[in-house]
Amino acid sequence: MGRDRRGGEAPGLLADRYRLIEVLGGGGMAEVWRAEDAFLGRPVAIKLLRPDAPAIHAIAAAQAQPAHSPAGPAAVGQAWREAQGAARLVHPNVVQIYDVDTADGQPFLVMELVDGHDLAAVLHQRGPLPPAEVAAIGAQAARALAAAHAAGLVHRDVKPGNLLYAPDGTVKLTDFGIASPLDGSVPGDRTAARTPGPLVGTAAYVSPEQVNGHPATPASDLYALGCVLYELLTGQPPFTADATPALLHHHQATAPTAPSHPRDVTPAHLQDIILQLLAKDPSQRLQDATLVASVLEALGQPAANPTASSQPHQVTQVLPTLDPYGTGSRPASTQAVSAWITHHPRHVAALAGMALLLTVVILVVAFRGSGPTPTPPTAGVPTAAETTQAASPKPVRSRTPSTSPRATASSPLAALAALQGRINQQVASGQLHPEAAGKINDHIKHIAKKLSQGKTEEVAGKSAEIRQKLAEAAGKGQWTPDPTTLQLLDRIAATGR
Structure with missing residues (x-):
């Protein structure tokens, strides 16, 4: 069926090595096959890229091909970009890339074969998933994104169709075909990705800043994850529309x-x-x-035995041009918030992340047993994401731990959640100045990360620093001392002793 790199022939084999067995799915950019590696005797997935796909040529024009990639059509460069991006990642929640090659001009990727279905197919079969299962899925997807971001990559196409769900409940992120390097490609760098060309993505999950013409960042991937979790929970994305421009405008200006x-x-x-x-x-x-993963893990429980039938899923596109603010209206807030929050968005943004930990104990109990019992799984593998082409937008001025402890009534995370809730209450009631609360939040976030990683040696020190900040705030008349806050700090500090 093709030639290997040594020029040999093998009837029925791709590149004299891979036996194609059956088509698993296809889209605008590629076709995915179940295959067997004849050298190693193991099952693999083969992704055959379509050399004439318009979107591939658009992406090739917008992204420089690696200096050491072989000369050839745009599809070859696309295969190398995806392989090199995913090859940086070795993580249990990321589909592994084994090889990239060409056979008779046909570029292809050799990937880990995942027994299961993508989440788009799971949604089609089962409908909205129980809240606990949504949280567990989201935690794993967030772990995959954390690994990608730490490796200097922004995925840019997080959606149900690119999240594979195995029968044992494992979630794996796939399809790094349009991933962008962070500026300078420095692992762990949180700055913006390269200046974007066409807006390539899936309209239901693209972030407002990308619609406005700005580069994708890790925050853009997290927005897309929010869209995915919304859809898993409700059965539909946060925004829908008959036409793509209207859908993009919702991302810019409509509160979900x-x-x-x-x-x-x-x-x-x-x-x-x-x-x-x-x-x-x-x-x-x-x-x-x-x-995000740590918080969702505290809310969720392991999900198992998903089942689904193969089904076409969301389309990755190069999206059309929109005026940054549509008909002149500016983007609306995404949340119903109090008047105080409206007047202090910067301080609330700093406090909001950790506030979500509050009441995780109650939530864990509430989630147990929620939702219908899944039926036995149907063996399967991921389908390929369909990708198409359109125009670009106008610009405007704008170590990953594998597990983390669940919150229980006596756990440090529960105490930290209660502390954050107490801090927010005091800010809202005027007992604590927002600027002081923002500084305290920095320490709380640091403690949360260390606890999620099982590293407790710095907890006592950070707790003492929070006490010092509170004492300074009290001396300036910015805090009314609160015994409950101090008791919670004592509980947290005891973790590190």
């Missing part, structure tokens, strides 16, 4: 309604997390994928 499961009780703090991820202003979103 609070997500609610049609049958199960939706815990308020799961709603809050999703709405935080959907903030129009990226600076007001939850900023760290690892922290």
Whole structure:
């Protein structure tokens, strides 16, 4: 069926090595096959790129091909970009890339074969998923994004069709075909990606800043994750429209309604997390994928035995031009908030992330047993995402831990959640100045990260620093001392002793 790199022939084999067995799915850019590696005797997935796909040529024009990639058509460069992007990542929640090659001019990727279906197919089969399962899925997806961001990559196309769901409940992120390097490609760098060309993505999940012509950043991936969680919980994305321009305008200017499961009780703090991820202003979103994962893990429980039938899913597109603010209206807030929050958005943004941890104990109990019992899984593998082409927008001025502890009544995370809630209450009531609260929040976020990683040696020191900040605020008349706050600090500090 093709030639290998040594020029040999092997009837029925791709590149004299891979036996194609059956088509698993296809789209505008590629076709995915179940295959067997004849050398190693293992099952693999083969992604055959379509050399004539318009979107591939658009992406090739917008992104420089790697200096050491082989000469050839745009599809070859696309295959190398995807392989090199994913090859940086070795993570249990990311589909592994084994090889990239060409056979008779046909570029292809060799990937890990995942037994399961993508989440778009799971949604089609099962409908909205129980809140606890949504949280567990979201935690794994956030872990995958944290690994990508730490490796210097922005995925740019997070959607149900690119999240694979195995029968044991494992979630794997796939399709790094349009991923962008962060500026300078420095691992862990949080600055913006390269100046974008065409807006390539899937309209239902693209972030407002990308619609406005700005480069994608890690915050853009987290916005897309918020859209995915919204859809998993409710059965549809936060915004829908008959035409793509109208859908993009919703991302810019329409506040999403609070997500609610049609049958199960939706815990308020799961709603809050999703709405935080959907903030129009990226600076007001939850900023760290690892922290998002830790919070969702505290809310969720392991999900198992998903089932679905293969089904076409959302289309990745190069999206059309929109005026940055449509008909002149500026983007609306994504959340229903109090008058105080409206007047202090910067301080609230700093406090919001950790506030979502509050009441995780109650939520964990509430989630247990929620939702219908899944039926036995149907063996399967991921389908390929369809990709098409359109025009570009106008610009405007705008170590990943594998697990983290669940919050329990006596856990440090629960105490930290209670402390954050207490801090917010005092800010809202005027007992604590917002600027002082913002400084305290920096320490709380640091403690949360260390606890989620099982590293407690710095907890006592950070707790002492919070006490010092509170003492300074009290001396300036910016804090009314509160015994409950001090008791919670004592509980947290004891973790590090």
